[in-house]
Amino acid sequence: MGLLLDTCAFLWLIWEDRKLPAPARELIADAGTPLFLSAVSIWEATSKHLLGKLPVYAKEPAWLHFVRQRDRHDIAPLPLDESAIRHLEHLPPLHRDPFDRLLICQAIEHGLGIVTPDDRIRRYPVKTLWD
Numbered sequence: 001m002g003l004l005l006d007t008c009a010f011l012w013l014i015w016e017d018r019k020l021p022a023p024a025r026e027l028i029a030d031a032g033t034p035l036f037l038s039a040v041s042i043w044e045a046t047s048k049h050l051l052g053k054l055p056v057y058a059k060e061p062a063w064l065h066f067v068r069q070r071d072r073h074d075i076a077p078l079p080l081d082e083s084a085i086r087h088l089e090h091l092p093p094l095h096r097d098p099f100d101r102l103l104i105c106q107a108i109e110h111g112l113g114i115v116t117p118d119d120r121i122r123r124y125p126v127k128t129l130w131d
Helices: 007-014 022-029 039-050 062-072 082-090 098-110
Strands: 003-005 035-038 076-078 113-115
Touching: 003 007, 003 022, 003 098, 007 022, 007 039, 007 062, 022 113, 035 039, 035 098, 039 062, 039 098, 082 098, 098 113
Parallel strands: 003 035, 003 113, 035 076
Antiparallel strands: none
């Protein structure tokens, strides 16, 4: 099964932050496991940076920095397509974050597990991995 990184998991990975636990790091480091980062996460991180909520210490634009870091870590891009969006209508209203809801839809559509610490995401009908 492939893994979709939640935005915070991706950020903690590229920043080498200790908030990313060892079991999650091991999953991500496993060369046999396909890793994906959604365009939704690039959008979310860039939006938070533009709002002043997420510092990015790079000489390039934030979105480009995230794309280059994704590529540097051998993580495949996952575009948002209409077939994933169709799952929104069937999700229970457990979580109001539109970014997370779209990630959940993508994981369902593509049969991916989500690497996330978010307990709210874990309540949805999607496989989650963390520790």
